[in-house]
Amino acid sequence: MPVAMHRRRVSNFTYVSPCVKYMIFLLNFLFWLFGGLLVAAGTFAFYEKWNTMGSIKLNTFSDVILNISLVLIIAGQIIFIVSFAGCIGALRENTTLLKFFSFKYLIDYFSKKYNDKNINALNLQNINKSYIEKNKNESVFQQLDIYDEILNLQHLRNYYTTNSRPLEFKQIKFYNDCIAINRDQILNLMYSTINQSNNSAWRLYRQTRISASSKAHQIKTRRARNEDLALRFIKDKKMIGKGLKYVNYGIEMEDFALKKYSLINNVQVIKCGLVIHQKQPWICASPDGIVIQNGKVEKLLEIKCPYNCKDSLLFDEKKQINIPYLHYDKENSIISLKKNHCYYTQCQIQLYCTGLELCDLFICTKRDCITVTIIRDELFLEKLIKKIELFYFNYFLPKLTCVNT
Structure with a gap:
């Protein structure tokens, strides 16, 4: 077996x-x-x-x-x-x-x-999308080239200083960590903060700097109690009531005004975010647009849409201007911006931060519009920038350092 x-x-x-x-x-x-x-x-x-x-x-x-x-x-x-x-x-x-x-x-x-x-069905859509994306990319590259040119102009311009610097160790550390910034970071901010007040980074970087829109003029007109002003800047209370209503109206009208300005003047306008000065990173500005003509940077654009005149003409039949911050010279038929107004300070600081020579203040409503060209004023800037620098390093920076450490 x-x-x-x-x-x-x-x-x-x-x-x-x-x-x-x-x-x-x-x-x-x-x-x-x-x-x-x-x-x-x-x-x-x-x-x-x-x-x-x-x-x-x-x-x-x-x-x-x-x-x-x-x-x-x-x-x-x-x-x-x-x-x-x-x-x-x-x-x-x-x-x-x-x-x-x-x-x-x-x-x-x-x-x-x-x-x-599904590839065949999507091919036509992809062709259209790629065409749009290509144009979008070209637009982005053009924007970055314009921003780069702005920073070159800013770097070549003279800047005004009292040679003030942080004094204490904590202030030096805070300044180096939170204020000092390089060119690439500035370029990135100019593109990424185009939405300005709707962008968190835009708000964050402005908090520790002197901005053109509000802080600069308050420093210019201040005669005493600078410490109180520095504390007010740090608290940065939210806008309420009529002020908020006026600001929201201006934001809603901005795109309409920008298109209207472009059509009237036959130019291209590129939006811009936060511009920080390379040599003096404690000062910044946020122009509404950069005017491009024949492929070259010509000037800045600052848009104002007054709520009080939204349903009326800015310049009536009696040749009177309904805007209190404008002056009309009847003899020469010239409209100008009053130099003691905060908008004049704002435009000058914007020109200082961008290195440009001209800024168009475009006042627009749905019924009417006025363009006032602001020329860079070196004497005005020299006096103002030095005063702002002294305020920043003697009052604002010490308060910022205490609050943040």
């Missing part, structure tokens, strides 16, 4: 070829490293953007998807986890991990097949 022979199984016996096993492991290991690299690159990009902008808007799903650093982190984590499962599954011959790995790529395969069926 034949005797059944029993083959003794070796403890490390496997049905999987070692060549296939380690090839799967190697491929997954490479993907695992690639996933880790994506996570590291995304984390670094997110950290750099956070340091530059001060804050990152993530209110909606589209904000997350359009943030390339977060996309890199999420994609890297998925690749990292799936490839790690493939590595361990191949080494340990773990069917559960290998099934998870296979199931993931099976989903990817069918997703690709489904997408391939």
Whole structure:
């Protein structure tokens, strides 16, 4: 009677070829490293953007998807986890991990097949989108070139100083950490803060600086109690009542006024965000636009839409101006901006921060408009900038340092 022979199984016996096993492991290991690299690159990009902008808007799903650093982190984590499962599954011959790995790529395969069926239907849309995107990219590059030219002009211009500097160690540290800024950061802010008051970074960077729109003129007209003024700047109370209504009306009318100015003067206007002075980073300005004519930077544009005249003419039939801050010279038929008004100070500081020579003050309502050209006034600027610098380093910076440390 034949005797059944029993083959003794070796403890490390496997049905999987070692060549296939380690090839799967190697491929997954490479993907695992690639996933880790994506996570590291995304984390670094997110950290750099956070340091530059001060804050990152993530209110909606589209904000997350359009943030390339977060996309890199999420994609890297998925690749990292799936490839790690493939590595361990191949080494340990773990069917559960290998099934998870296979199931993931099976989903990817069918997703690709489904997408391939819709490619022809989407081709026409993609052509239109790529055309729009191409024009958009060209517009972005043009904006950055204009901003770069503005910073070049700013750098070449003379600047006025009393050589005031932070005195105490805490002030020096705060100034170096929070005020000092390089050219690339300024260029980035000019583009990223185009929405101005609706942008958190715009508000953040203005808090620690002297801005053209309000603070500069208050310093100019101040004769005493500078410490009280510095404290008022730091508290920065929110606008309420009529003031808020007037500001909101101006913001609503801005795009209408900008288009109207462009059509009347046959020029291109590029919006601009916060401009910080490279040599004196404690002063900044936010012009409404940069006027481009024949491809060259010509002047600045500052838009004002007075709420009190929204339903009336700015210049009536009796040749009287209904705007209190404008002066009309009847003999020469010239309209000018009064030099003691805060808008004159604002325009001069904007010219100082951009290095330009001219600024058009465009006063606009739905029924009427007036353009007043402001010329850079060097004597006015020299006196004002020196006064602002003394105020900043003697009163404002010490208060800022105390509050923030």
